[in-house]
Amino acid sequence: MQALYAQLLVGLINGSFYALLSLGLAVIFGMLNIINFAHGALYMMGAFVAYFLLNLGGINYWWALLLAPIIVGIFGMILERTMLQWLTGLDHLYGLLLTFGIALIVQGVFQNYFGSSGLPYAIPDQLRGGMNLGFMFLPVYRGWVVVFSLVVCLATWFLIEKTQLGAYLRAATENPTLVRAFGINVPRMITLTYGLGVGLAALAGVLSAPINQVRPLMGADLIIVVFAVVVIGGMGSIMGSIITGFALGVIEGLTKYFYPEASNTVVFVLMVLVLLVKPTGLTGRAA
């Protein structure tokens, strides 16, 4: 039983990465109608930026949490301005292919210079060590990841669903012409939204840097699972992707305990089941 609690908690930790990443994807899909396959590469860039900040600029983890999403977010906005914006109104497939190509190029460049085994990034001193919870030894850093990503997820949800800015955004996706008639700069808003989604990916990258190696392929390994999470949760649904992210982390964690061999397929089995029963995803609205 104790082991079970431990696995639940570990699942929650992984779930927080899924949640952060799928949230960014959901925001981008919901607002821009783009299936952002470059998300994994941008997540990886977040981790690398944190590494560069520390090793080249002496800038610590805490600043990296703030700076890396901004830097990578700006990179994302440049991508949106120079490439993605021309795809408005075209079939989803174009956005998918373009972003997939971008992902391959970015990964290829990083792999060319940094190899595949990655670079070390140490846990910040303040978050070292762990607590004995009775049923498991919880590293402080992992606890921090869960709490922090939960806060970020909820803040993003609040921003989009409950604020004036979020209302503009949602309106702009429904009817851009009308919103523009009110004097709102819709293209700029869309660029900023893409930047926000990308920033969330980069933030997840910084969070994961001390846990995993900072590797060029770290995003490619994760992104497929995250897409499954988004599909299960319902494309474009903010709360749906947050809840599904955490839930699937837990389910995956339990699989690692009961039948580890299946732990990297369980998410896809669930995806198939959900698609069979409810093709719009658990919380998705019919298109």
Added chain:
Amino acid sequence: MKRIISAMLLGTAIALAATSAAMAQDKAIKIGVLTDNSGLYADLGGPGSTLAAQMAIEDAGLTAKGWKIDLISADHQNKPDIGTAIARQWIDVEKVDIFMDVLNSGVALAVNNVVREKNSILIDTGAATSDLTNAQCSPNTIHWVYDTYMLANSTGQALVKAGGDTWYFLTADYAFGHALERDTTAVVVKSGGKVIGTVKHPLNTADFSSFLLQAQASKAKIVGMANAGGDTTNTIKQAAEFGIVSGGQKLAGLLLFITDVHALGLKVAQGLNFTETFYWDLNDGTRAFSKRFSERMKNKAMPSMVQAGVYSGLLHYFKALEAMGGNPHDGAKVVAKMKEMPTDDALFGKGTIRADGRKLHPAYLFEVKKPEESKGPWDYYKLIGTTPADQAFRPLSESACPLVKK
């Protein structure tokens, strides 16, 4: 009649001239480096293996003697089906004479079959499974650098002797992990230890915390990592986080490469014990080669034992071909010649190749230095023990290889 005879003679002469010309001219070699160029093992093999092959070609000096040597490389993506497809294409279309590297045991066992069927040559320097020279041994294959039996024998025995008598395995769920766990279990049990549990994780796992918690709960003294590359580095890093080592358990890296230690950094990797058959800083010969190698690597990396094996294996292959006076394009024949000749190069020293295809050389037990002991980049290992060549690998008396006459 006379004219007919002279015409026949002329014809025969032309035919003879043609064949002898073909034999004399056939100094063409095509080498294929089949490896993981983009995945989790790319740093320990990958482009570095191709560079090592290139250096072997340059250093052998055969091109100056009129040989024509081509080198191609491909990415098998750690998938046996892709590996065999490339292998067939290379043999049938590209006319590749010899396969080098072929890391990943799953891919290696599959390619081993193709190479045998098509009478080509495989010098495997990357795959670990000891089955390549045991039940699956082939007259066309030489297993050059290391294998799971040797790793288990050296590291496993040393750890049990040092008091680590209860083991829990984290095992990569494919041919390599299974072989390494099986061979290490045998050594542990034979040395008086006991295996109290095992968990099999999928290849290329990012998060090991679930598995590490299970290992922690088992209370085994040794947590044996029967995995490699990125899987091992992630395990070690996360084990530190979950307090595995500070809680009194010891991590056993059954297969670690210098590129892994470099990726982890000494702070995390210090104190780990493991076995390799090559280290760049062993002697003048290894240092000289490694320096040249590192200068030509994009990230200035020192060679791994897999890459060193590609160099060493090819040099021996060239020697055999030179002794044969040409390339007969007959895999089994060349391999037989290679087995006849003793091996000798600057990287692995003097050695031999056994009937089962096992290349013999000493195995070194290393410990990773503490950060303060290291004098600079890549100065990572302390040599703490050497197993002589004749004791490092599976004795022929235990072999299930049909090529071994008993």
